[in-house]
Amino acid sequence: MNKIVNNAKEAIAGITNNMTLMLGGFGLCGIPENSITALVESDVTGLTCISNNAGVDDFGLGLLLQKHQIKKMISSYVGENKEFERQLLSGELEVELNPQGTLAERIRAGGAGIPAFYVPAGYGTEVAEGKETREYNGKMHLLEHSLVADFAIVKAWKGDAYGNLVYRETANNFNNMMASAGKITIAEVEEIVPVGTLNPNEVHTPGIFVQRVFKGENLEKRIEFVTEKQ
Amino acid sequence: MNKIVNNAKEAIAGITNNMTLMLGGFGLCGIPENSITALVESDVTGLTCISNNAGVDDFGLGLLLQKHQIKKMISSYVGENKEFERQLLSGELEVELNPQGTLAERIRAGGAGIPAFYVPAGYGTEVAEGKETREYNGKMHLLEHSLVADFAIVKAWKGDAYGNLVYRETANNFNNMMASAGKITIAEVEEIVPVGTLNPNEVHTPGIFVQRVFKGENLEKRIEFVTEKQ
Amino acid sequence: MALDKNGIAKRIAQELQDGYYVNLGIGIPTLVANYIPEGVDVILQSENGLLGIGPFPDKGKADADLINAGKQTVTAIPGAAFFDSATSFAMIRGGHVDLTVLGAFEITDKGDISSWKIPGKMVKGMGGAMDLVASAKNIIVATTHTDRAGNSKLLKECTLPLTGVQCVKKVVTDLAVIDITENGFKLIERAPGVSVEEIVAKTEGRLIVEGEIPEMNI
């Protein structure tokens, strides 16, 4: 069983126009950089992208936005991106905003075969429009539905040929759930390690969820706001 | 912040008659041995126990069954226990059997503030009796509800004073979810390690879910079926 | 001649494909692991929280923390992963397991299965069986064709409490390989030396027999 492919271009093979993609990361932390570059170069278009954020103007998903490759975003927070705001206000881009925890849970549910579930977040707000509601424990809840993707593209720290993944610090964020919710899941990793070297107690994403693994090259790992002790 | 208590007796303080408990473990693997012994000695009765299994006649939850301390069990598999079967058939013991994955998810949902969710398991069977059904993706699903407990009692390998826990091999099983679903969660650990020694990338149960930690003494770790190479 | 348990397991093992993730139930299904064909790389999932079940441990090496879903001590292969039960059933419910093999008391020509309860007699519980049958993409049942009294286990309707409805895709018995189609059971192969007539006689549900039925190649 060897899921390793040579590079991002090979990894994204099969991604075609109008597909739904999940892309891991929180802000610019834990995003699959090489995969995004390969998508930009592929000229694939009409994408629906499920991603907590939309990158910044010149990095991350912002690069796909600039080339108008994205038709719709499903996200929780899309600040820090002027081009995004422009496309949204002009109607070029469709945007579905979700409460962040609801977004995370919808993705987990997609991977776990749970089509729908109730959460309190968003009750009484515009997020609730058109949604079924029900009271549990004296509190109103919304019925939310799972999300799956044609391809999920995640970024991990270490990975092996079986697809087992380990994340580093807060670069896990949405990656672990998204890995489970792609019909095909691509893992861009900083380091490929030999099968058997990851401690099986410490694997974050078991390989069953992952179909392709490749080593990301020249990762910039850009920091959005460098804050240091005064 | 120091959640360490001296022993099982201190750990179970506050458990009173007719409470609902969750107890981790799969078969006899990963069960909180000292805690069960302390419960037997406490003479607490009328308990509802949520546990995947019910132990064997002379170990694990079987010890509580023998003393008739359990009123109701919520489990998925209760074989390997004659006293259990006797009490069930005689009507002394109430039993709610759940599909194992549904049980696991109900507990996770309890810890995660999700009051209800849909699953396909059990549709068309006696498990579906009285439950709402709905079709998703061409398949019928049941609406299942979350489980929470007055006390969750879990067994971990290592734990620290903040309540961070790490499990070993398949002794994780139901422990991780249950830790999140107790109003008070007690962790019986094989080893207490100083705060800061667990790698924060490798913590299975973050301390926020755990209220009390103690070191289990003289753990037997009995094996139900020793199977070895011929 | 009717196959023994190992023969059933050996035939089922031929259904394994390279790269499959497989969940093997307790009993005959467990034996399938002994017959994985050369060059076919599969990873075994255990619903108590292990991906990558290895062989039984060497003498004296049994580890109380490392068991399979049948509560037997096992080992983990290099590249294995451990996880909690919620994650394990996320794999199962989410359709990530390619093939599930499990035993049964009864199967119907619609793919219904009874496997967990004999009212008034056996109350062990369903364990993970209901989750597995409700969600597996591909389910093979391993069973004897008849019970000890000689009654068919391949029925029109289950008489025992159901584990799942319309889910089984294939049945491998001591006598035959049978697919479950829209029109009922369909005989695919027969055990070496077993006649089509015997299989027909011992199958109570609708059974389609079309053309020459080859013997299993095991």
Place this chain on the structure above:
Amino acid sequence: MALDKNGIAKRIAQELQDGYYVNLGIGIPTLVANYIPEGVDVILQSENGLLGIGPFPDKGKADADLINAGKQTVTAIPGAAFFDSATSFAMIRGGHVDLTVLGAFEITDKGDISSWKIPGKMVKGMGGAMDLVASAKNIIVATTHTDRAGNSKLLKECTLPLTGVQCVKKVVTDLAVIDITENGFKLIERAPGVSVEEIVAKTEGRLIVEGEIPEMNI
């Protein structure tokens, strides 16, 4: 005199209790971490997957993989834990976080809050705010009492899109500490040198003023 941002943060820090798990929002709430009282041990949760936020890193030590929910580089305290976003919001939605402090554009005397969207002007998204306000056991809002134009932010009804309904328990502004009760806002404390009359004048929602209102002790 009206408090500055640090004053508001300092007053909110007095609400922290030993052993609390606390989620601090972006802006003034983040400053609360600088004023945790001596002897009060709290652990800060960051919804992007960190329990145990530490101080900002030393010069040159910023780590791209270690950020807070405001995307600032941070450190992790000894005893911290990292996890994915689903687990993070399990903590939040499951009621495991003891106190949430966040900013707001508007708050009503029923505890409704608007904090995420100014139609036609700002479309950044709600991030984790809706999850936090819907599930936190205890929510304190940190805000200025009025907007830059001098309009009250403590209203009868929100004019901006809601983040959550009937969820805020306490508001700490540059002028006052106000509880939200069944009968509306209730004045608890006033900033040093600020008169009750000024607070009344700048509060549009129902405001209960009972007896002598003490000055904050900060």
